[in-house]
Amino acid sequence: MSASTPITQDVMTIPRKLPEGPVNLVGLTRDQLRQALLDMGTPEKQVKMRVNQVWQWIYQWGVRDFDAMTNLAKTYRAQLAEHFVVDIPEMVSKQVSADGTRKYLVRIAGGHEVEVVYIPETDRGTLCVSSQVGCTLTCSFCHTGTQKLVRNLTAGEIVGQIMMARDDLDEWPEPGVGTGDAGPRLLSNVVLMGMGEPLYNFDNVRNAMKIAMDGEGISLSRRRITLSTSGVVPEIAKCAEEIGCMLAVSFHATTDEVRDKLVPINKRWNIKELLDALRAYPKLSNSERITFEYVMLKDVNDSDDDARRLVKLIQGIPAKINLIPFNEWPGSPYQRSDWARIEKFADIIYKAGYASPIRTPRGEDIMAACGQLKSATERARKSRAQIEAEAGLSQQ
Ligand code: SAH
Ligand code: SF4
Numbered sequence: 001m002s003a004s005t006p007i008t009q010d011v012m013t014i015p016r017k018l019p020e021g022p023v024n025l026v027g028l029t030r031d032q033l034r035q036a037l038l039d040m041g042t043p044e045k046q047v048k049m050r051v052n053q054v055w056q057w058i059y060q061w062g063v064r065d066f067d068a069m070t071n072l073a074k075t076y077r078a079q080l081a082e083h084f085v086v087d088i089p090e091m092v093s094k095q096v097s098a099d100g101t102r103k104y105l106v107r108i109a110g111g112h113e114v115e116v117v118y119i120p121e122t123d124r125g126t127l128c129v130s131s132q133v134g135c136t137l138t139c140s141f142c143h144t145g146t147q148k149l150v151r152n153l154t155a156g157e158i159v160g161q162i163m164m165a166r167d168d169l170d171e172w173p174e175p176g177v178g179t180g181d182a183g184p185r186l187l188s189n190v191v192l193m194g195m196g197e198p199l200y201n202f203d204n205v206r207n208a209m210k211i212a213m214d215g216e217g218i219s220l221s222r223r224r225i226t227l228s229t230s231g232v233v234p235e236i237a238k239c240a241e242e243i244g245c246m247l248a249v250s251f252h253a254t255t256d257e258v259r260d261k262l263v264p265i266n267k268r269w270n271i272k273e274l275l276d277a278l279r280a281y282p283k284l285s286n287s288e289r290i291t292f293e294y295v296m297l298k299d300v301n302d303s304d305d306d307a308r309r310l311v312k313l314i315q316g317i318p319a320k321i322n323l324i325p326f327n328e329w330p331g332s333p334y335q336r337s338d339w340a341r342i343e344k345f346a347d348i349i350y351k352a353g354y355a356s357p358i359r360t361p362r363g364e365d366i367m368a369a370c371g372q373l374k375s376a377t378e379r380a381r382k383s384r385a386q387i388e389a390e391a392g393l394s395q396q
Helices: 030-040 044-060 074-083 155-169 198-213 233-242 256-262 271-285 304-313 339-351 384-391
Strands: 090-096 102-108 112-120 125-128 189-192 225-229 246-250 290-296 319-325
Touching: 030 044, 030 074, 090 155, 102 155, 112 155, 125 155, 155 198, 189 198, 198 225, 198 233, 225 233, 225 290, 233 246, 233 271, 246 271, 271 290, 290 339, 304 339, 319 339
Parallel strands: 125 189, 189 225, 225 246, 246 290, 290 319
Antiparallel strands: 090 102, 102 112, 112 125
């Protein structure tokens, strides 16, 4: 503020701190929204009510036009429209697989693109959400890992993917109707298993999930949100404490030697350190169990010995093991394990007392399956040599 700034402003009505250009309200936490409305000149004694009203319009009823927010005075709506926008990422294309899976290509600020996948099942519908454009990590079986990190998504871009999918599924209740009133939801679950490592974009992921869980909005229970991490150990307890969602971990190997190659972050935090953090998670987050994701790679990690080692390693951790048949992508250096091998592996785990579902690949015909996501516009592929060289690099 310059020395000549007048100090006699009426702070109730004159905007103080808002930056130039309209601010996007999507992705602001309740506290941030409160501050933005105060900065616009909303009187202190009204602000709590205004936050609730605006929040409900945006997140409960999916309304983006201030003029349609009919329980606000016309002048107030005009004031909002002058300072703010309600903006979500733009859907560039939608592909629908033979099995009903929908893959959306979504454009975010800067012209970058991420992919979002909706997977309908009989009793639920799961949205697989991206948290970064590209990934800093270089897991050798993952398509996204061949794409450099371009940038973290903002909280608005993360929760905006859920809002975009609700638009496409036509699943916003009529104004005045509660979110849960219309029976089972088409979009009932969210998994942070799209592009990127969510725990390397912690604050934005947390804020976005808090918005998605808010009872006066999208209102997803924390039990219906699963965050998948490759094993960013120091952030795992934080995830329990600050988000409290379900946790999945990309485990994929039973020795440090193999895991170093498949999930290079293992060189930073090895299997033992990871398991220690996972052991503490259910209690910290009050969730029942951890999902161990295990991609089945022919002759790499799929032997009976691997299965036996796996159950031994996770002993004492309430767990489910999700076996993921490897999804190939152009140039991928691995093959999917044979079906009989996968079943044998599953059987050993099952007999040891763990649920061991084999994840049916969904949306393969449109490259929407796990690990196949990569934005078409950012196809600059790294060479295998480069991936391997970078696998030795440590993370920030
Ligand atoms: N970065 C996070 C979340 C995104 S990956 C993580 O690594 O956990 C989501 C899941 O898909 C992870 O378990 C990942 O290991 C798995 N995956 C990646 N590439 C795959 C592929 N080609 N086939 C099968 N699963 C894959
Ligand atoms: Fe990144 Fe996850 Fe892919 Fe590894 S598996 S490269 S952490 S997106």
